[in-house]
């Protein structure tokens with residue numbers, strides 16, 4: 001069925017005509033897209049087509065593509081085919097969509113935009129990538145010291161009539177962070193996404209995002225048209241782990257939308273609720289657990305079917321499949337090592353589909369075995385994690401066979417057990433920065 005819908009929608013996209021109407025304001029674009037509040041972050045190797053379709057089925061209002069490198073995209077046909085095929089940005093199924101580029105060259109950026117502008121709703125400039133490759137390539141967060149270049153890039157998109165946005169990180173100084181965001185908006189960004197972390201917060205020592213910085217930016221920032229009575233559209237990024245965090249972050253920062261990265265990767269059900277659902281109590285969450293903490297075997301099968309239906313035109317969806325499976329099944333694999341070991345070497349998942357489907361059946365059987373044989377240990381219930389919950393922050397116990405947030409272990413302490421340390425880190429940014437710089441990151445080049 002998915003295949004039929006895809007075929008019809010390809011035809012629609014092919015007949016789409018480039019828009020010639022004057023540019024709308026950021027607020028008008030936001031309204032036109034039905035005020036998307038729950039967004040999926042740009043995620044290299046992870047927010048590709050199939051995952052976006054899955055997220056949309058699970059209540060996500062708008063997705064970003066992974067970061068695409070404009071330098072390569074502009075000139076390399078193969079790179080384009082691999083990363084943005086004919087199904088990307090297809091109507092209904094993959095819209096609204098924001099395509100994200102990293103760039104340090106206006107011509108390359110505009111040339112790349114030409115290829116995608118009719119298959120998306122906005123184009124985003126990546127100003128947050130902290131990886132070493134971004135340092136050497138001079139893009140992402142390594143443009144934070146080169147404001148004139150950022151102005152040229154954003155202005156170039158603006159002058160070309162493109163609906164554009166950018167995603168920034170914060171500076172240690174709150175005033176400078178606001179000036180920075182304002183500069184991007186004045187250069188022409190219709191929306192601005194603020195990831196409330198420093199450039200140095202990455203990999204294992206990501207820590208918390210500072211929502212106070214985001215709140216401050218949202219409160220003070222002005223739209224580029226200073227006479228306009230419209231409020232600047234600001235998207236908050238960071239600290240969205242559980243369904244209830246969406247309202248909490250929106251209420252606290254007064255932002256227009258939230259975007260989630262890791263929260264959604266480990267649990268695509270994070271947005272799958274309506275205003276009538278109670279997502280603020282364990283009892284409420286328990287009632288809708290199949291929606292907000294889907295069973296790993298169920299979602300896996302659904303996701304697999306989506307990949308099968310798009311893979312001919314979306315190599316990226318195929319490439320990222322296994323990595324997603326490891327994330328979706330993280331808590332399950334920790335307990336059921338034999339099934340993890342069986343899955344690990346499987347490299348013909350898409351050719352011998354029976355093999356993979358048989359394996360999923362084993363996952364289901366294992367869940368049933370555990371819950372039937374040891375009902376007291378593996379009760380299918382969401383409850384409050386009283387040990388780690390404090391006045392400031394709540395955590396939940398979720399059965400290991402349901403998708404759930406992943407808390408990293410740092411210096412032997414799990415993230416959900418080190419909330420106070422992370423809070424203290426945020427209070428003195430300069431000290432925190434020293435701490436981050438002195439810590440030798442053992443991790444691979446990570447976000």
Ligand SMILES: Cc1cc2nc3c(=O)[nH]c(=O)nc-3n(C[C@H](O)[C@H](O)[C@H](O)COP(=O)(O)O)c2cc1C
Nearest residue numbers: 041042043044066067128195238239260261262447
């Ligand atoms: C696997 C992974 C890939 C990412 N890729 C991108 C990217 O392509 N572009 C970008 O702007 N940020 C990227 N990020 C950062 C996320 O968009 C987001 O800002 C970050 O994860 C913080 O949000 P979170 O706390 O909800 O995870 C990536 C993060 C992860 C974990």
